[in-house]
Amino acid sequence: xxxxxxxxxxxxxxxxxxxxxxxxxxxxxxxxxxxxxxxxxxxxxxxxxxxxxxxxxxxxxxxxxxxxxxxxxxxxxxxxxxxxxxxxxxxxxxxxxxxxxxxxxxxxxxxxxxxxxxxxxxxxxxxxxxxxxxxxxxxxxxxxxxxxxxxxxxxxxxxxxxxxxxxxxxxxxxxxxxxxxxxxxxxxxxxxxxxxxxxxxxxxxxxxxxxxxxxxxxxxxxxxxxxxxxxxxxxxxxxxxxxxxxxxxxxxxxxxxxxxxxxxxxxxxxxxxxxxxxxxxxxxxxxxxxxxxxxxxxxxxxxxxxxxxxxxxxxxxxxxxxxxxxxxxxxxxxxxxxxxxxxxxxxxxxxxxxxxxxxxxxxxxxxxxxxxxxxxxxxxxxxxxxxxxxxxxxxxxxxxxxxxxxxxxxxxxxxxxxxxxxxxxxxxxxxxxxxxxxxxxxxxxxxxxxxxxxxxxxxxxxxxxxxxxxxxxxxxxxxxxxxxxxxxxxxx
Amino acid sequence: xxxxxxxxxxxxxxxxxxxxxxxxxxxxxxxxxxxxxxxxxxxxxxxxxxxxxxxxxxxxxxxxxxxxxxxxxxxxxxxxxxxxxxxxxxxxxxx
Numbered sequence: 001x002x003x004x005x006x007x008x009x010x011x012x013x014x015x016x017x018x019x020x021x022x023x024x025x026x027x028x029x030x031x032x033x034x035x036x037x038x039x040x041x042x043x044x045x046x047x048x049x050x051x052x053x054x055x056x057x058x059x060x061x062x063x064x065x066x067x068x069x070x071x072x073x074x075x076x077x078x079x080x081x082x083x084x085x086x087x088x089x090x091x092x093x094x095x096x097x098x099x100x101x102x103x104x105x106x107x108x109x110x111x112x113x114x115x116x117x118x119x120x121x122x123x124x125x126x127x128x129x130x131x132x133x134x135x136x137x138x139x140x141x142x143x144x145x146x147x148x149x150x151x152x153x154x155x156x157x158x159x160x161x162x163x164x165x166x167x168x169x170x171x172x173x174x175x176x177x178x179x180x181x182x183x184x185x186x187x188x189x190x191x192x193x194x195x196x197x198x199x200x201x202x203x204x205x206x207x208x209x210x211x212x213x214x215x216x217x218x219x220x221x222x223x224x225x226x227x228x229x230x231x232x233x234x235x236x237x238x239x240x241x242x243x244x245x246x247x248x249x250x251x252x253x254x255x256x257x258x259x260x261x262x263x264x265x266x267x268x269x270x271x272x273x274x275x276x277x278x279x280x281x282x283x284x285x286x287x288x289x290x291x292x293x294x295x296x297x298x299x300x301x302x303x304x305x306x307x308x309x310x311x312x313x314x315x316x317x318x319x320x321x322x323x324x325x326x327x328x329x330x331x332x333x334x335x336x337x338x339x340x341x342x343x344x345x346x347x348x349x350x351x352x353x354x355x356x357x358x359x360x361x362x363x364x365x366x367x368x369x370x371x372x373x374x375x376x377x378x379x380x381x382x383x384x385x386x387x388x389x390x391x392x393x394x395x396x397x398x399x400x401x402x403x404x405x406x407x408x409x410x411x412x413x414x415x416x417x418x419x420x421x422x423x424x425x426x427x428x429x430x431x432x433x434x435x436x437x438x439x440x441x442x443x444x445x446x447x448x449x450x451x452x453x454x455x456x457x458x459x460x461x462x463x464x465x466x467x468x469x470x471x472x473x474x475x476x477x478x479x480x481x482x483x484x485x486x487x488x489x490x491x492x
Numbered sequence: 493x494x495x496x497x498x499x500x501x502x503x504x505x506x507x508x509x510x511x512x513x514x515x516x517x518x519x520x521x522x523x524x525x526x527x528x529x530x531x532x533x534x535x536x537x538x539x540x541x542x543x544x545x546x547x548x549x550x551x552x553x554x555x556x557x558x559x560x561x562x563x564x565x566x567x568x569x570x571x572x573x574x575x576x577x578x579x580x581x582x583x584x585x586x587x
Contacts, residue, residue, distance in 0.1 A: 100571075236555065308533050329580060341583050343508070347508050359509050360522060370503070381533060386544035423522060
């Protein structure tokens with residue numbers, strides 16, 4: 001086994017024992033990245049930073065001051081602002097932008113001694129479910145079963161592909177409607193979106209501020225617990241950041257869920273659900289039952305309205321957040337014609353800088369916020385959102401500890417296969433994940449098996465607010481019971 | 493709700509995104525499709541429901557109204573497409 005294939009927990013233990021150095025693990029990752037151009041996962045590489053940070057981490061470990069993430073090489077989603085390093089949210093409009101500041105999440109990771117290998121591609125402004133809207137071209141899923149190239153999912157597709165192909169030990173992702181969990185499921189890795197407010201949004205390029213949360217994408221549940229702990233903090237620079245203590249999530253992994261109540265929401269059993277997904281789901285429930293949990297049928301009656309509510313709220317917030325890209329302060333500015341004024345500058349800059357899907361969502365958001373439609377669309381969607389949250393509140397009040405659902409409606413599909421589909425058809429990828437963002441809850445995707453084609457499928461567990469430790473413990477039990485050990489065969 | 497070409501043109505202008513006249517019919521069609529999908533929300537009874545504001549009740553943080561940052565205009569301007577003499581430069585705004 002080469003060092004880039006290590007998990008965070010194994011690397012941590014080996015580093016502390018002095019069996020390996022961060023410099024060696026980092027070189028192994030850089031070599032793996034060099035040989036993986038075909039996956040297109042990284043969009044900006046930072047080998048000099050990586051080697052400097054690895055040397056510093058090794059010195060820190062020798063001095064006996066080594067937090068869990070010390071010396072661990074990571075990939076960082078292009079949505080995070082990293083000082084002096086291109087951070088462009090996979091958009092042409094941020095071409096050339098090098099932030100003068102560091103996001104709180106990445107700063108927390110560097111403070112803990114982690115190592116940055118580079119930036120990872122994604123759907124433009126995190127808007128997409130297939131990584132095909134990236135200005136760098138699509139990321140390719142390392143999983144391959146025929147001559148087709150498959151999507152790694154989106155929007156954190158670069159992160160998912162890099163973790164699955166061992167091009168880093170773990171990666172950061174962000175999740176607005178499923179952007180950590182869906183790509184994690186498509187690539188056979190673990191991804192958790194924490195409770196809204198658990199992780200600071202400061203320095204993360206904003207998509208939909210009331211829904212965006214960052215989280216780790218890792219090879220194991222234990223790694224997710226370790227890395228999440230390093231990412232979380234109360235941050236005065238994010239007014240929605242929760243001022244509550246960050247517990248030791250790894251310590252919560254007891255493997256004991258006896259007496260816990262697992263809810264199976266009947267509304268997630270959708271018409272036309274593939275038999276494979278249905279079986280995966282019931283097998284997962286049986287495993288949790290065998291571990292001593294009680295399986296309970298529950299109802300979340302407003303589930304079917306989550307997607308339409310999301311596709312009002314998210315574009316509305318996006319249209320407001322993306323108003324800042326005007327060609328004045330940073331990024332791209334269009335070349336202007338004779339007599340063009342400031343309005344032409346805005347309109348041409350944004351037409352050239354934003355891709356089609358981003359333009360579409362900004363315009364939808366503009367429409368639903370415009371005079372005369374604000375109440376009919378935006379306020380109505382916000383009220384439906386409250387009802388979706390109430391469904392979950394009632395389930396938890398009735399004693400449910402965690403909710404089990406499929407993570408995605410299918411395994412990874414082929415790149416280009418959705419090119420001519422209705423935009424709404426692509427939105428359906430988020431059907432099982434989007435409720436969690438609307439309600440602000442923590443959700444984790446865990447690899448649960450392979451489909452008949454040999455592609456990974458994931459299950460999702462949804463937890464109570466602020467109970468990420470308990471949620472990860474359920475995920476840990478499921479992970480052990482499934483025993484998922486498959487890796488993509490190297491073709492790249 | 494169906495969006496006609498005039499509405500699509502108006503929305504594009506409000507969003508400050510230049511859309512060529514020949515692209516407006518396709519845009520109107522796409523936006524109409526998405527809005528039709530959203531119409532499902534009209535089936536829900538939202539009488540007396542307050543819009544959601546936070547996951548668990550939380551008072552918005554307050555802080556002292558003091559300057560805590562700043563004093564580095566060169567950093568602020570370092571990414572500007574056009575900066576001159578310590579200012580962002582833009583095309584003429586007033587005649």
